Amino acid sequence: MKLLLVLSLILTAALLLVSFAGAAELAPNELGRVMILEYHKIDYPEERWTRTPENFRRDLETLYAKGYRLINLGDLLDRRITLPAGTTPVVLTFDDSSPGQFRYLESNGNVQIDPKSAVGVLEAFIAEKPDFGRGATFYVLPGASKPNRLFNQPEYEGRKLQYLVSHGYEIGNHTLWHANLAKYPEATVRAQVADAQTWIQRHVPDYRTRTLALPHGVYPTDVSWVLHGSAKGMSYSHDAVLMVSGGPAPSPFSRTFDPVHLPRIQAVERELAYWIGYFDKNPGERFVSDGDATAVTIPTARRDHLRAELPHPLRILERKP
Numbered sequence: 001m002k003l004l005l006v007l008s009l010i011l012t013a014a015l016l017l018v019s020f021a022g023a024a025e026l027a028p029n030e031l032g033r034v035m036i037l038e039y040h041k042i043d044y045p046e047e048r049w050t051r052t053p054e055n056f057r058r059d060l061e062t063l064y065a066k067g068y069r070l071i072n073l074g075d076l077l078d079r080r081i082t083l084p085a086g087t088t089p090v091v092l093t094f095d096d097s098s099p100g101q102f103r104y105l106e107s108n109g110n111v112q113i114d115p116k117s118a119v120g121v122l123e124a125f126i127a128e129k130p131d132f133g134r135g136a137t138f139y140v141l142p143g144a145s146k147p148n149r150l151f152n153q154p155e156y157e158g159r160k161l162q163y164l165v166s167h168g169y170e171i172g173n174h175t176l177w178h179a180n181l182a183k184y185p186e187a188t189v190r191a192q193v194a195d196a197q198t199w200i201q202r203h204v205p206d207y208r209t210r211t212l213a214l215p216h217g218v219y220p221t222d223v224s225w226v227l228h229g230s231a232k233g234m235s236y237s238h239d240a241v242l243m244v245s246g247g248p249a250p251s252p253f254s255r256t257f258d259p260v261h262l263p264r265i266q267a268v269e270r271e272l273a274y275w276i277g278y279f280d281k282n283p284g285e286r287f288v289s290d291g292d293a294t295a296v297t298i299p300t301a302r303r304d305h306l307r308a309e310l311p312h313p314l315r316i317l318e319r320k321p
């Protein structure tokens with residue numbers, strides 16, 4: 001009996017060592033790339049623009065097991081990545097405020113978040129794995145027709161937007177009703193962007209969207225129209241414009257990081273499997289945190305990829321490959 005106990009202790013220690021060694025393999029590289037995942041519908045059945053709740057949950061499990069940790073897009077833009085050493089940031093985005101992204105269920109006068117909606121799945125997973133982090137940006141459509149108007153439960157529109165903001169999520173601008181911005185003159189483009197923020201502010205006073213996801217991935221004639229300005233008495237200012245494809249984003253510390261053309265990865269089976277597998281095979285291309293928020297750790301060989309100016313004082317640490 002005693003021998004068994006000793007043996008099982010040795011085995012456990014060996015397993016722990018192996019898993020620790022696995023995690024420790026990733027050397028810090030804060031010039032590596034970052035995945036910004038783009039979800040649309042969370043619903044049934046699984047199709048081109050739909051991920052089932054079960055598959056979404058599986059995505060989170062896979063990302064967690066492989067050392068990815070959630071950060072908000074705003075933190076990426078601010079270059080404030082305060083993750084433990086050896087982990088990799090990942091950003092979640094949800095476009096179009098479709099019903100399955102955030103649903104409340106009522107029973108006997110009780111209201112609760114549908115555990116099969118994206119927010120329900122995410123909250124349950126974060127409760128189980130608090131070190132996964134927290135964050136996601138919801139690119140909502142406040143003026144769309146049904147079913148994509150603010151998650152399709154008019155009575156809970158305000159409650160949902162307030163919930164997101166008070167639980168560490170971001171609300172993003174996706175225009176008022178998903179306008180194809182290439183088709184419209186400046187005044188219409190600006191009104192689409194400003195009106196979206198006005199409608200969001202009806203529910204969350206003073207909330208300002210910090211980023212914009214292009215409907216259909218289509219840029220307006222002049223991108224400056226969606227970056228800063230005002231229309232109908234509402235001023236807006238965006239730090240980033242998100243595309244609908246393009247692969248992983250460059251590191252925010254890299255020269256090639258361009259917030260006005262931020263690429264995303266569509267969170268469908270093929271794309272996810274491809275990119276997660278890609279970084280498994282090419283771990284040197286993945287952003288890996290050094291665990292030190294005051295420093296940027298980069299491989300010496302990639303020194304010339306570092307941006308010339310960084311927004312706040314950061315020490316630069318070089319690492320030989």
Ligand SMILES: [Zn+2]
Nearest residue numbers: 095096215216
């Ligand atoms: Zn969209």
